[in-house]
Amino acid sequence: MPYQMTEANKESLNAIHEESVEDLDDPTSLFAYTLTKAMRKHFGQDAAQEHIYLQRFEIPQIRLFELLIQQFPLANLSQHCTNTLLIDALSQHTHPVLMDIGIGTGFQVMNIIEGLTKRTDCQIQQLTIVGIEPFADAVDTARQNINRVAQNADFGVSLVTRVAFIEALSLDELRQMLPNQYDGLYVNASFALHHIQQHSQRKMVFENLKALQINVLALSEPNSDHYEPIYARRFQNCVNHYGALFRIIDTLAISDTEKAALKLFFSREIDDVLGHSEEVRVEKHYAIEQWRELLTETGFxxxxxxxxxxxxxxxxxxxxxxxxxxxxxxxxNEEITGLFWAVL
Structure with missing residues (x-):
């Protein structure tokens, strides 16, 4: 798999795919569809009809975002845990820095600022947010969102952003983003670092953070080895992890259309794990043990x-x-995401 597959194997795969398309309202068929769609993409087979199959499951982007944050427990619980820890720690400083790797549209940082504002024991006088994000449109939105929330804070908030991949930034470039004076440096990386393609690049990023003498790295990541280069093993890991995610979605008190829309959101990740070549795929999750080993290796x-x-x-x-x-x-009873609090 996949290079050892015969033409007969591929015909069987196509047959499973076509059968699943006929009953996408069934959860088992939809999962089979997402897997076979990704595998067919790996062979370069035409996916022009995919959009037609899925049109009835489309929902507004804002509604999808609400479902992920409010209803999908992995995103909600993970951010609630990390935010609680960061708010507790940041509130003890007067001039802290929060570096957010993969700041996106700034939603998590907004919640942290709001949480700090509600703390009666918060000592912050000036909070500096350093946001690193590879997508410029997201950074523009993050700036608007954070500036809006900062207006209600009873402390100063400054925002420094950089449109870049974290692995492309040198230690000097990271240092230049920091203020001249601060009394605490906290780094948040929520579901971002598994996009770094190579182990050596991940190690370099961690070593750079160590050289900055950060107080804490708050790391949130899925627990599944999709870094695995052997396709058959990666396929099994993918089935186990996303199968659990799809079962979680089935428990939500939302409409069937919304459940399908959430599953198809994650099918983009399945497409990457199973459908793209080793050179270009980016959903290279580590299992918990691999993150633990990397943190230990780099002195955390x-x-x-x-x-x-x-x-x-x-x-x-x-x-x-x-x-x-x-x-x-x-x-x-299965650990879906791991939430680390790593110090030097």
Whole structure:
């Protein structure tokens, strides 16, 4: 797989694909569709009809975003955990810096600023946000969102942004983004670092963060090895991980159309894991053990910060708080995401 597949194998794959297309309202058929669609893409087969198959599941982008943040427990619980930890830590400084790798449209940073504003014991006088994001449109939106929320904060907020991939930035370039004076440097990387293609690049990024003498790296990542170069193993890992995500979606109290739309959102990742060549694919998730090894290799220590959370369960998924070195989101006794608090 896939290069050992015969023409007969490919015909069987196409038959499964066509059969699944006939009943996309069935959850099992939809999952089979996403897998076979990705595998067919790997062979360069025409996907021109895909949009026609899926038109009835399209929903407005803003609604999809709301579902991911409000209803999908992995995104919600993971951000709730990380935000709680960061708010607790940042509030103890007067001039802290929060560097957000993959800041996107700034939604998580907005929530952190709002959380800090609500703290009666917050000591912050000036908060500097350093946002790194490869997509310029997202950065423009993030700037608008953060500036709007900052108007209601009872402390100063300054925003420094850079349109770039974190692995393309040198240590000097990172240093230039920091203010002249600060009393705490916290780095947040939520579901961003698995996009770095090579292990050597990930190691370099961690070493640069270490050289900055950061206080903490708050790292949130899915728990599945899609870095695996052997296709058959990566396929099985993909089935296990996204199969769990699809089952989580099936538990949500939303419409069938919205469930399908969420699944098709994640099917873009499946397309990358199974459909793209090794040279260009970017959804190269690590399993928990691989992140732990990389953090240790680069001089970080996992020092779980204790906190009190407003809630630890959402839609059948719970935040596991009793692990020795991290937090985790768990569904059906399976760790879906790992949440690390790494110090030097």
């Amino acid at each position: 220590v996992l020092q779980k910060r204790l906190a009190t959370f407003e809630y630890t369960q959402l839609n059948g998924t719970h935040l596991q708080t009793d692990l020795s070195d991290r937090y985790a989101t768990v569904f059906e």
